[in-house]
Amino acid sequence: MFIINCPFCGEREQSEFKAGGEAHIIRPKQPTELSDDQWAEYLFMRKNIKGIQFERWNHAHGCRKWFNLVRDTSNDEIKAVYKMGEKPPIK
């Protein structure tokens, strides 16, 4: 079980958080302009990387804020945590 450093609350047990899938997938501003394939790309396609992955997390049993974190999925090491809208601190 991880310890996650919520950017608003500080370090908390993983059980307080909810995972929300891959980060930095932006909802298209003009969905109607998109082809089926383009829309499907946004809707369905997600990466499942062994290694560094950018993820959305929600402090569901805390401040209820969404934020991003960078995790190495091979050993669960959390490399960075940052607020929504901020640039990832690492690549």
Add this chain to the structure above:
Amino acid sequence: MTKNLRVKTGKAIDETYRISFKFNGSTYYGFKGDTLASALLANDIHLVGRSFKYHRPRGIMTAGSEEPNAIVQLHDNSSRTEPNVRATEVEIYEGLEASSQNCWPSVNFDVGGINNFLSPLLPAGFYYKTFMWPASFWEKYEYFIRKSAGLGKSPTKPDPDIYEHKYIHCDVLVIGAGISGIMAAKIAAKNNLKTLLVDEKPNLGGSTIYQNSDHFKINNQNSGSWVEKEINEIKKLENLEIKTRTTVVAYHGYNFLLARQNLTDHLPIEQRKNKTRHRLLKIRAKKVITATGSIERPMIFDNNDRPGILLSSAIKKYADYFGIACGEKNILFTNNDSAYETAISLIEKGINIEAIIDNREEINSKLIYEVEKNNIKIFKGYTIIDTSGYKRINKISIMQLSKDGQKVVGSKINLSCDCLGISGGWTPAVHLFTQSGGKLRFREEDQVFIPNTYPSDQLSIGACNGNLTLDEILRTTPESLIKFLNVKSSDYDNLEVLSEANKFKRNIWLLPSNKVLGKTKSFVDYQNDATSKDIKLALREGFRSIEHVKRYTTTGMGTDQGKLGNMHALGIISETTGTKMGELGTTTFRPPYTPLTFGTIVGRNVGEYFDVIRKTPLHDWHIDNNAEFENVGQWKRAWYYPRNTEDMHQAVQRESKAARASAGILDASTLGKIDIQGTDASEFLNRVYTNAWSKLAIGKCKYGLMLNEDGMVYDDGVTTRLGENHYIMTTTTGGAANVMSKLEDYLQTEWPELDVYLTSVTDHYATISVCGSNSKKIISKIITDVDFSDESFPHMSFKNVKIGKISCRIMRISFTGELSYEINVQANYGKSVWEKCMEAGKEFNITPYGTETMHLLRAEKGFIIVGQDTDATMTPIDLQMDWIVSKKKYDFIGKRSLYRSDTIREDRKQLVGLLTDNPDEVLEEGAQIVGDIKKSPIEMLGHVTSSYFSPNLRKSIALGVVKGGKNMMGQKLTIPMEKKNINVTVSDPVFLDKENKKLNA
């Protein structure tokens, strides 16, 4: 069988305290301090169980938690009985009852033993290969497999014991209180680190505590006395908490560990009352020091599993610690020096040793000289090729090993014995280390896996780190602890150590025999009866991955997870395939290290504490009025209110009729309620609902449908505009929390520019729905200063009102198709308002109705229930609800998905009504709908989602989803049931009052 093999007072035994216990129905005696295994051995009982597949007689093999064979059933009574308990870990107490498992009718005469003679027919993968076909025979096979298999019986009555969970935070957790763990705990605690030391055994000191040999000394004392002195010191340390009988069962990431603390299992039953039995410790440690020691390896030769064959170290422990001779004619078989430590202990206690068989040809160490001095015959360069004795070993056969160790040479020698100790060297106990994500490295010189890279702030020390001798431990451990704990010095910096064992080991994974492998039974996994033959067979059949071989042969898949034999399995695979051990990898050790009871896992979360129970403010009223309750998520909802002898059907029919004929009242408090405020609230609703919201006037209500981004219906409910920038949204009962999360997600991540604030207010209000043609009259009686005319208070509108002094929101909205009013009142006033409605409705026979009637009434009107008539594959178009999807809005959640090639297919499952040809026939919800039943294979067109007998229409009605159903109005379809086929006609889903006249009745 009444021999007493107690030789001399053992270190752990209190001979003044005699304890009686029962094993397989007979009474035996042991002493305080005995384990069940030691007490049985003292009574000369080796045979304790039967093996899983071949039902071979099996005995006690170890003296610890790695025991594969001596697993027993504890307690006779049906609430406390517990299977798969290792006799080597059970501390005896007055009145203990234990029995053998996996045998019928008794351990001495077991019908399943026939499997042993049939074993040529039971090779690896036998079950996979044989019982797969013909498929129709499976039921017959299953009966026999279940009867003869099985490891023990589970309790049939509720567990009477108390279990609990506890969180522990510490600076340093030390796992294992052997010599290394004790040093670690002392250094940590003395340096102001809050330290927790745990050990699975009742006492501290590991295997060092009972060493009194002059060959192993620390600062000129024998190692046992030295450790004892250290134990006395650490017990006084302020920063150190010590927990014995506490097994770390799981080591997760971020130094989160689970340990089971056993508090009462060693006490007589009557002393356990009101005490917690097991405590599951949830430990978060800044630093973890693993000092879990090592496990002695068996050796793999023909018939290496007979009762009377033990690990050599176990024989030593039984002698030194419990004061027991495991046999009167002992033979030791070894490939390293540690069997000589056992020999010296036995000699010292006057226990007879017939001979020692040593794989090694040239050996020299002080230990061996001492044994030789006692005129004990040592067969150097020999191996055991076979044993005999069905229920107890009585003879071994040995032959000389060839130089390369691949063959046996010379002639066979037979030696008689009643106990055989085997030592194949030591395997570091790296289970917890690997659980934590640690990676191992293979050390070629002595063929062991040792910790290599640590995934968290942790350190392995002592034997589990591959330091397998006393001098290695004492030379390296203090130094590595100083570094790891970042402290200046330790009390152990200048220890004087004497350790006279020689490290040389002759490792042969599978010992050669004079027979072909196919004729031997050399067990690698004792508990699962996997032999070296099975492993080789798997390899011949093409299995290569160690994980596949493991599953095919079931090696390492028993309750002991193959703690003894896994290394040999790897060794045999490595030798057979010519792959290096280091490259082969290991199978994964998974939690728990030793099995946990279910009680420990659930702790206090049993019975009414199993899950959170949510009750509405009207709950007590429902109870007082005889309601039956239904679980909806965590909510308890009034389901129906049976009167006198009514069953559910009768009650629902009565409630449904009354609600339409005059008046009904429903507790709708569980509906999710989200308060939405902010200057962009209207725009926000526009984006989350499919229909348009910007033009909704203040004081008006509107039904909305919410989709997922994939276009599928997610939730629905009525939202009311309370003010210019203020709405109250209702959601389904089950969807409330998810809708809230979803809305927050969009607001925070996609539309942070919107000025919108969301507050969940579900529990703040009681919601009371009064419906029926007389509902207006009833409401007007309790709210006198409001004009309830259609002009002033039309359908889908809202007013702030007062009932007495109580402020309420009242909405004229309907989920039944009847004229209805929904009163929302601060939760604490709920019951008083409900009672006022009941009082005012008395003259109109106002009838409380529950969720079942609510479902029926809405089905008559064809209103959907999200989650019942929809799953995550229904679009609004599929539901024939095109009217609610705005064509004008540029975007809303899920809009783009409504014209994907898949969602515009004509043959999608669509919601329709279903009318049975026989109006009294009520369909089963979930029943499959097909077209032509003569067509083969029959095409599945859909299924029934809701079905009722409608008392108001006096016929059966149902909703269902049918492929292309929208264009099938009036068509006949079939619902095949077990006993008959039911004919139905596809209809409009609205069955009652299509013109909505009743809403304005």
